[in-house]
Amino acid sequence: MNPAPAAPGSRRLSLRARSAGVLLxxxxxxxxxxxxxxxxxxxxxxxxxxxxxxxxxxxxxxxVPHFAHGWVSPPAHTRSAHGSSLCALPSGxxxxxxxxxxxxxxxxxxxxxxxxxxxxxxxxxPRLEMDRVMAxxxxxxxxxxxxxAVVFPDPRGLLWMVxxxxxxxxxxxSALNVxxxxxxxxxxxxxxxxxxxxxxxxxxxxxxxxxxxxxGRIGLPVYHEMAAKFPQILWxxxxxxGRLEDYRVxxxxxxxxxxxxxxxxxxxxRVLMLLRDRSADRLMHLSLxxxxxxxxxxxxxxxxxxxxxxxxxxxxxxxxxxxxxxHASSGRENLRLAVSSDQGRSWRSGAVIEETPExxxxxxxxxxxxxxxxxxxxxxxxxxxxxxxxxxxxxDQRSLAQDRAKLP
Amino acid sequence: xxxxxxxxxxIAAVILFLWAGLAAAARRAAPTAFPSRRRLLLGVVAAxxxxxxxxGVPLWVRAFSFHPNPCLPLLGLxxxxxxxxxxxRSWFGREDWLAVWSFGxxxxxxxxxxxxxxxxxxxxxxxxxRGVAASVLGAMAVLTIAGGxxxxxxxxxxxxxxxxxxxxxxxAWDYVIDPFYWLLSLGMLGAAFRRAIRRxxxxxAAGLS
Numbered sequence: 001m002n003p004a005p006a007a008p009g010s011r012r013l014s015l016r017a018r019s020a021g022v023l024l025x026x027x028x029x030x031x032x033x034x035x036x037x038x039x040x041x042x043x044x045x046x047x048x049x050x051x052x053x054x055x056x057x058x059x060x061x062x063x064v065p066h067f068a069h070g071w072v073s074p075p076a077h078t079r080s081a082h083g084s085s086l087c088a089l090p091s092g093x094x095x096x097x098x099x100x101x102x103x104x105x106x107x108x109x110x111x112x113x114x115x116x117x118x119x120x121x122x123x124x125x126p127r128l129e130m131d132r133v134m135a136x137x138x139x140x141x142x143x144x145x146x147x148x149a150v151v152f153p154d155p156r157g158l159l160w161m162v163x164x165x166x167x168x169x170x171x172x173x174s175a176l177n178v179x180x181x182x183x184x185x186x187x188x189x190x191x192x193x194x195x196x197x198x199x200x201x202x203x204x205x206x207x208x209x210x211x212x213x214x215x216g217r218i219g220l221p222v223y224h225e226m227a228a229k230f231p232q233i234l235w236x237x238x239x240x241x242g243r244l245e246d247y248r249v250x251x252x253x254x255x256x257x258x259x260x261x262x263x264x265x266x267x268x269x270r271v272l273m274l275l276r277d278r279s280a281d282r283l284m285h286l287s288l289x290x291x292x293x294x295x296x297x298x299x300x301x302x303x304x305x306x307x308x309x310x311x312x313x314x315x316x317x318x319x320x321x322x323x324x325x326x327h328a329s330s331g332r333e334n335l336r337l338a339v340s341s342d343q344g345r346s347w348r349s350g351a352v353i354e355e356t357p358e359x360x361x362x363x364x365x366x367x368x369x370x371x372x373x374x375x376x377x378x379x380x381x382x383x384x385x386x387x388x389x390x391x392x393x394x395x396d397q398r399s400l401a402q403d404r405a406k407l408p
Numbered sequence: 409x410x411x412x413x414x415x416x417x418x419i420a421a422v423i424l425f426l427w428a429g430l431a432a433a434a435r436r437a438a439p440t441a442f443p444s445r446r447r448l449l450l451g452v453v454a455a456x457x458x459x460x461x462x463x464g465v466p467l468w469v470r471a472f473s474f475h476p477n478p479c480l481p482l483l484g485l486x487x488x489x490x491x492x493x494x495x496x497r498s499w500f501g502r503e504d505w506l507a508v509w510s511f512g513x514x515x516x517x518x519x520x521x522x523x524x525x526x527x528x529x530x531x532x533x534x535x536x537x538r539g540v541a542a543s544v545l546g547a548m549a550v551l552t553i554a555g556g557x558x559x560x561x562x563x564x565x566x567x568x569x570x571x572x573x574x575x576x577x578x579x580a581w582d583y584v585i586d587p588f589y590w591l592l593s594l595g596m597l598g599a600a601f602r603r604a605i606r607r608x609x610x611x612x613a614a615g616l617s
Contacts, residue, residue, distance in 0.1 A: 011501025012556030029546030
């Protein structure tokens with residue numbers, strides 16, 4: 001029996017070609033499965049629990065209130081400085097990273113780091129870590145500018161730097177890049193571009209520090225800004241030799257208009273997320289994960305105002321949560337601390353770190369050192385990066401003083 | 409090593425598209441005079457253009473900066489287009505084109521429009537599940553090829569490329585769809601739909617006159 005004549009323009013495969021094609025397709029599927037089909041992901045079993053209390057014999061907690069102010073970036077180092085991130089290194093040193101140049105988004109903006117040695121002394125002179133030209137060379141593409149960056153050590157001691165670069169458009173055209181360092185940030189691997197968005201890989205930004213899963217994965221809070229604004233969690237899987245083995249990003253539903261998530265681990269399973277509010281409500285929002293950061297509750301607003309500005313948080317060793325934020329519905333003229341003793345359900349507004357009309361204090365970041373002392377860096381009037389350090393005794397002293405002031 | 413392979417792959421893709429574009433333009437300008445030597449020469453010109461510095465940056469780098477993950481169906485269509493204008497071979501029939509544009513339109517619309525409509529579903533995340541993605545793509549490729557369509561081979565190419573991690577992206581979606589392929593698919597389907605609507609009207613008008 002002759003096959004039916006093909007329609008005009010038809011160019012169907014012969015039976016033999018079809019068989020060969022089907023076999024080829026099956027072989028291709030087998031090839032993908034053999035090469036890496038087992039990369040399926042699920043929620044981490046647990047995250048690294050927050051730091052346990054240090055033994056009292058070691059002199060902790062400090063009974064004497066302590067507060068000190070200082071500077072990370074020297075005067076007039078760059079005309080503009082912004083977006084600092086801070087971490088405590090395994091050696092005990094503190095490492096800060098920020099971007100500086102003639103103005104935010106300028107082509108001359110570079111990423112700088114500075115170190116505060118545990119052995120004593122002040123912040124080291126800023127070290128240039130990345131600029132537009134270096135990023136262009138390492139990533140083999142046009143880079144218009146670099147921006148927000150975070151640094152953090154993973155539990156194995158490998159130091160990570162994740163930074164924003166833009167090839168097209170403004171900040172909403174951002175993409176993320178990763179570098180790692182095996183020597184506490186003295187040398188870095190070449191940058192690796194992460195593809196996190198299907199639309200030309202546009203619009204993924206980073207601001208705050210990650211959580212660490214027991215299985216080695218790193219949950220880095222990131223966010224999307226183009227068309228719709230929402231938070232995401234980027235899960236990084238470290239491989240051998242300091243390389244990034246795998247990564248994937250999860251959108252967080254029900255949190256539209258909320259960006260720059262900051263994560264505070266409460267215990268091995270629960271993580272609190274603080275969110276910057278871009279809506280007209282101008283209230284800080286919270287979300288809670290009960291499965292180590294994999295899924296999140298719908299965000300709810302707190303009573304604390306948020307003038308569309310970044311916040312950060314830290315779980316203190318006594319279980320309370322400390323946050324730093326701008327206490328206003330508009331403007332970033334003050335920077336304040338608040339503490340929650342009930343895991344974010346209510347907040348007690350505490351010490352004022354900065355307050356000057358018409359000035360800007362923003363993008364705060366918190367870290368705790370080995371001795372349990374708390375460190376805060378932030379943008380000071382867009383000119384410099386400032387550093388404050390304090391202990392829990394000082395926090396409690398300030399809270400008590402505020403309570404007394406409220407008494408009739 | 410992987411980065412070097414990626415760059416080499418990308419340069420080859422840029423040259424292919426430039427070559428096909430130049431050949432199409434040359435054929436249109438002089439349809440009767442298009443000897444094989446001239447076609448080859450256009451390939452050399454395309455290779456030169458790929459490395460032509462524009463504002464100090466080679467053209468391929470500019471393309472890579474803007475579109476780092478061209479999907480395999482789009483690259484496959486580039487190869488088919490190149491074959492058509494340079495080798496004068498027509499590898500795709502009408503049903504192949506319809507399948508290619510339909511797949512691009514549906515896949516692109518699902519992937520790019522869903523975040524604006526249904527934020528609770530994270531379709532892009534499915535692409536990280538390589539095993540699942542490969543199985544779905546494989547099933548689609550088998551069905552398409554068993555139906556006699558060469559277009560199914562584009563999905564096979566995407567699968568092989570995914571296995572080899574050819575693109576910068578590690579997400580399976582980026583191997584089968586990109587914004588340019590999506591928009592091209594919508595445009596081609598729209599044009600075909602318009603032609604299909606006009607045809608009966610013309611026939612009716614001709615019958616009346």
